[in-house]
Amino acid sequence: GRERRDATTTTRGERGVVERWMAKKRDVHERHSGRGTIQVSMAFEIISTKAKGSAGVEARLAELENTATGANAQTHRISQQEYVTRLHRLNEDIANAWLAEDRVNALKLCVKVAKLLGDTKVGKFYPVLFVLVTEVIETVGRLVYDRILRKSEESTSEGGTKALPEDFKASRVRTVAKNTCRNWFYKIATIRDIVPRIYMELALFKCYRFIQDEPPTVQIRRLMKMSRGVADPLAAAYVRMYIAKCALAYGCETEDSAMTLEILKEFMPSYVNVLDETADEDPATAYIFRLGLRRTEYSELMDPAMEWLIECCATNPNPSLLHKVLYMGGETPPVPFLRAVFRSLSPTVVRENALKLVALVGATSTDEDSLEHRDAMADCYRTLVDKFDVIAPNEGDRLAILGDVWRVVQKWTHVEPYLRVAERFLLYVIKYLAQGELETLMKDVARHVHAHLAQAKEREPTKSAELPAEAMRCVERALRVVTDQFRDVDYLVSLKWYVYLGEILGGEAKVKFSAALLKCGSSAGSISDPMCLHTLLEAARTVHDDIDGMSSEESRAEAESLVVDFINNVSFAGDFEAHLNFLVTARSAFANLDMAQEILVYHAISLMTSVYERVGVEHTNKTKAFVNACTAYCQITIPSVRGVNVRLQLFMLTAQAAIVHGLIQQVDGLIRSAVTDAQESGGETAVGGWIDLPTDRAGAEMLDFVRRCSALLVVQPGNLEKGAFLVFRGLMKVVEDFDWEPSSADEVRAYVSLIPMITAMAQETIPFKIDGLQSNDVLFAGEEAYVEEATELAHELIQRATDLAGNESSLADDDGEDDQAETTHKSRAREFARVNLELAEVIAMTCKPSPEMLALAAGVVDRARRLLPPDVVDPVAAYVHQLLDDASMDVDVDAPRARE
Known part of the structure; x- marks a missing residue:
């Protein structure tokens, strides 16, 4: 239960530096990470890969010693991501070795990792390498600090220990802890290579608190002098960056940022020389050429170090400090230097x-x-x-x-x-x-x-x-900013520069711009201006053309939404012909989007309805030709829609809109097309067929189609040459051949729904009429063959429905293997029982009263009585008995009739 502070305990000032340091590391990762490969030495391969059959860290160090000769000379390439992964794993291995009491070897391995920063052959990956390596050495620094802190704890009279206060003085630290601390610094001092020696001491800098109360300013100045011995400009830049970070974190900096300015002053000559195209004799030039980089590319690798130093200075609000920093760049500071300065300055x-x-x-x-x-x-x-x-x-x-x-x-x-x-x-x-x-x-x-x-x-x-790719993206982003700013399509397309810049775009940039423009148009509402319409049509075409078989469902859905919104917003203010011409253009422009094709058909149907509202059935040659054109448009477009249920619905809606205009032949073609489509969309190979729908939904959609189509056939004149009931028989065939769900009553309901329609067609006068249209009651008036065929079809339908409903109701007698199966059986049986009641009502309403019909209907009701409560069955039984029990009848008992 005792409290203990460890290396994660920091002062407020130190926390501020830590937060800024973390932000800088993220920035370095974002700017300098890549997907290329890196040349690594055999030494790195050994320390970053676990040896087979070994104990880990100790084995790797032994292997490294055994192959020390020429280990750095042998190189090969690995991916940057693999490099990052290995260093992260190495960090964990060192921490685990430390916790396993293998502290000496953990330190040795950490030194080997720090040594990586002395070799800049990784080139453009070096800034990321710096971040990764400093994370490894900081892990060891925290572990060392925690160990010394535990040794510093004072013993209590109860036999326990007491932690040091947060603001402890060195005089309160136990001698054994001080000796341990000095011993660690002695070990660091024995490292031969200057780069790992500087980094490792800086990683342990917090430990100076155990042996001195004042900030480690003297040690920082010593390390600053040591850093002058690092010849490689890139390695030296990051050494100075880390020195400045530690100076700021551990209280070595003054209020006027004198120490950071001094570090920056030492840094600037090498930075300027790197940028100087005439400095061929400067030693830095050899390092640049060795990496095969241009001077500006090399200076960009040094920028994070430069930016950190300037950022440390920029925390001081004194204006003279900015002047001092800029003065270091000379009378006309190099642009890369200014770039680093600007990035580091506060807003x-x-x-x-x-x-x-x-x-x-x-x-x-x-x-x-x-x-x-x-x-x-x-x-x-x-x-x-x-x-x-x-x-x-x-x-x-x-x-x-x-x-x-x-x-x-x-x-x-x-x-x-x-x-x-x-x-x-x-x-x-x-x-x-x-x-x-x-x-x-x-x-x-x-x-x-x-x-x-x-x-x-x-x-x-x-x-x-065409523009270069990056320039294209800049133009596209600029146009999107303008589009989002004004949100007025009419105004935007009136700007010549806006239209011109939009037209020169290509590829992905044009697609993004077009999508933004369509969103703007969607929010604007009605689109009627010809220029605006043309521009948005081209934008919609661009978005459509970007969709192909490899596009994701999300991309396709977004494109459909944009295109459909555009189609819905187009307005021609009553100019029907112009609107139809637009629909024709749009059909070919958006051929790959099912939803767009569907919406186009709806708009064509809407045009037909609008004409009817304006002229009724009093057509001129022009209006008659127009509705003919709209009907033809729908009949051509509907087959391209994917989804048989949608196609059938569109066929029926088009036929309903066309029949009020007296387009008999066109309606006949639409109904035939629908029946054929419903028939041919079965099977596993049908594109956009019934198999694409869940079985229960497919049955419901088919039932809906049968009801709609049969209702339309009541008023649609039959074929004088091939028979009045040619299409009706085709519809019965569709019902018969359809793959109905066995547990569903939809098939029975389909047959039941056809019975009232065929009996209505057999009446002397059909129940409803359409102005100007001669239906079958006129065309076949007085023909006995017509009535006989209708009667025959009615009886056939009643027989099929009765047989199907009766067979399925027996399922209620089967016991399921378990409670759930039994519940399912009973539920299915009750559903068929309700269908039997529906069938009985239809028989009673459509057939002439007779003992035979009464007996048939009563038997159907009795099926339901076994499964449904009396309050449900009895009213239906009474209704059936009332309609069919007519002892005074004097007509053929078998002839079906329609009761209103």
Whole structure:
């Protein structure tokens, strides 16, 4: 229950440094991690891989000693991710070895790891390597601190121990703990190589608290002098970075940041020499060439160290400190130096010195600047504007900042750095300036893009000129910012520069821009302006064309949503022909999106309905031709929709819309197409067939189709040549051949639903009429063969329904193997019992009263009586008896009739 402080216990100042250090390490990982390979020595291979059949750390060290000769000379390559994984595992191995009392070997292995920072052959991976290695040595530093802290605990009179207070003095530390502490520093001092010796001592720096009360300033200065012996500029930069971090964390820094400034002052000559193209004789040049890097690339590897040093200085609000830092860069500081400075400055310091900092970047510009130089300048400008996004510049400086930057940038002929600056300053202009400045900025962007494309075309006339990929992405992001800002499609497409920049995009950039534009159009509501409609149609086409067989379901769903919203928002203000022409164009434009094809059919049906509302059945040649065209459009489009249930629904809706216009032949074709589709969509090979639906849903959808189709057949005239009931028989065949779920009563219900329809068709006058349409009651009036065929079909349907309902009801007598199975059987049987009641009611309503019909209906009711309560069955039985018990009848008992 005693309290104990360990290496994780820190002071407030130390915690602040730790937080900033963690942020810097994350930044280094993000900027310098990659997917390439790294050349590693055999020594690293040994220490980072567990030896077979060994005890771990000790065995690896022994193997390293045995192969010491030439171990560093032998090299091979591994992936960066593998390198990271091994170092993380090595960190765990060292900690486990320490906890297993193998402390000496753990320290030795840690020294070997620290030695990796003395070799910069890993090139662009070195900043990440620095982060990984310092994490390993800091682990050992914490373990050493904890061990000494435990030895420092005072004994109590009760025989226990008492922990040191947080602000303990060295005089309170037990002698044995002090000796242990000094012993660790002696061990570190014996390390021969300078780089691991410096890093290991810094890792143990917190332990100086056990042997002295004052901060380890003397030791920091000693290490600063030692760091001058590191010849490699890159390795030296990170040594100084770590020294500065420890100086700040352990109270060695003064209020005026004198120590960090001193470290920075020692750092700057090597940094400047790295950037100096004329310094071929400088020793640093050999290290640069050895890695095969350009000077600017090498300096970027040193940037994290430079930025940390400047950041440590920038915590001091004294304005003179910024002047001192900038002075170290010379009269015209190098742009990479300025970039490192700007990244490290706080937004407050940037705001107070905005115009001065902008001027420093501009002063480095010449007409002969290389692409690398302008890329670095672009980085500087982007960094500054990012700071302005956090804290707004002074109001009086805002326009001047843009003017000073653009006087330099607008002269650039390299389009990529130009667009990188323009993209970031676009947000600045929107946030802090007026619309006039936005127009000016984007017109200048369009001018630069046009000039670049014209030059590219002039160089290679046979090729299509386009922007580089990164420049394309900059334009796309800029256009999306503008789109999100205004949210007014009509206004945006009226801007010539906006339309032009959107048209020059290609690939993924164009898809992203098009999606953003469609979202904007969706939020705007109705789309009627021709220019706006054309632009959004092209955007929707782009989004559609990006979808293929390899696209994810999420991508397809998003594309469908955007395209469907666009189609729904299009308005032609009553110009039906223009609307239909749009639907024709859209059908071919969005052929790969099922939902779009479905919505297009709905819109065509809506046009037919709108014409009916306007003219009724009083058609002119023009309106008749138009509804004919709409019907043909639907009939052509529907087969391309995936999903048989959707197709059947669309066929029926189209037929219903067409029949009121008197389009008899077209309706006949639609119904036939639907029946054929329902028949041919069975089987496992059918595309978009019934097998794609869950079995229970497929049955429900088929039942719904049978009801809709049969109702339509009541008013639709039959075929005079092939028979009045040709299509009806086809529908019965569909019901017969469909693969119904055995446990479902849907098949019985399908037959039951057909009975009222066929009996209605046999009446002298059908129950409902459509104006101007001659149905079968007129076409086949007085024909006995017509009535006989209808009667025959009615009896056949009643027989099928009766047989199916009766067979299934017997399932109630089967006992299940367990309670759940028995419950399922009973539930299914009750469902069939309810269907029997439905069948009895239909028989009673549609057939002439007769003893035979009464007996049949009563028998069907009796099936249900065994399974359903009397309060459900008795009312139906009474209704059936009332309708069918007619002793005074004098007509054929077998002839079905329709009762209203």
